[in-house]
Amino acid sequence: MAKIRIAPVVAFRSGGLPFDGAVLWVRGVLPEDRIGIAATVSPDGTQMTWDGTNVLFGGTLIGTASDGQGEAFLVPFGPGATEGAIDTLLQALTYANASDTQTAIRRLSFEMTTADGTTLNGPQAPRFVAAWSPLDLVAGGIRRASAPTDQPPEGPGRI
Numbered sequence: 001m002a003k004i005r006i007a008p009v010v011a012f013r014s015g016g017l018p019f020d021g022a023v024l025w026v027r028g029v030l031p032e033d034r035i036g037i038a039a040t041v042s043p044d045g046t047q048m049t050w051d052g053t054n055v056l057f058g059g060t061l062i063g064t065a066s067d068g069q070g071e072a073f074l075v076p077f078g079p080g081a082t083e084g085a086i087d088t089l090l091q092a093l094t095y096a097n098a099s100d101t102q103t104a105i106r107r108l109s110f111e112m113t114t115a116d117g118t119t120l121n122g123p124q125a126p127r128f129v130a131a132w133s134p135l136d137l138v139a140g141g142i143r144r145a146s147a148p149t150d151q152p153p154e155g156p157g158r159i
Helices: 083-092
Strands: 010-013 023-027 033-037 047-050 054-057 060-064 073-076 093-097 109-113 127-130 136-138 141-143
Touching: 010 083, 023 083, 033 047, 047 083, 054 083, 060 083, 083 093
Parallel strands: none
Antiparallel strands: 010 127, 023 073, 023 109, 033 093, 047 054, 054 060, 060 073, 136 141
């Protein structure tokens, strides 16, 4: 089961969001889907790791993550989370499919909620901006656009 990066060139901008208690959701996950976080290094050289539960950025705990198997994948953030850490986390998210009969096309969405569960919308909502067209996960392979896109995300806080 090969893992691919979901959005390796997405950029996250917080819009002034307080991160402690916020939750990142990856929605649209089917029972055969496996969402995870790859070990990666940010542009400034800070390492991100995930042990299956704890998400660390530069050795600082930024949040915890669900197992990502067949349900919405979520990462509740703690006080160590920063805009740079969340940006790196988004670029490190991975997808794999455990089924022998895969769904032809997969569409996943990102969403951010506040500590009280409110979905963020409007001018203060975080933005997930694709520097590349979102990929389509296609049975038997991955289809990517061949050029950057200037299309807006699909609604506030989504890509």
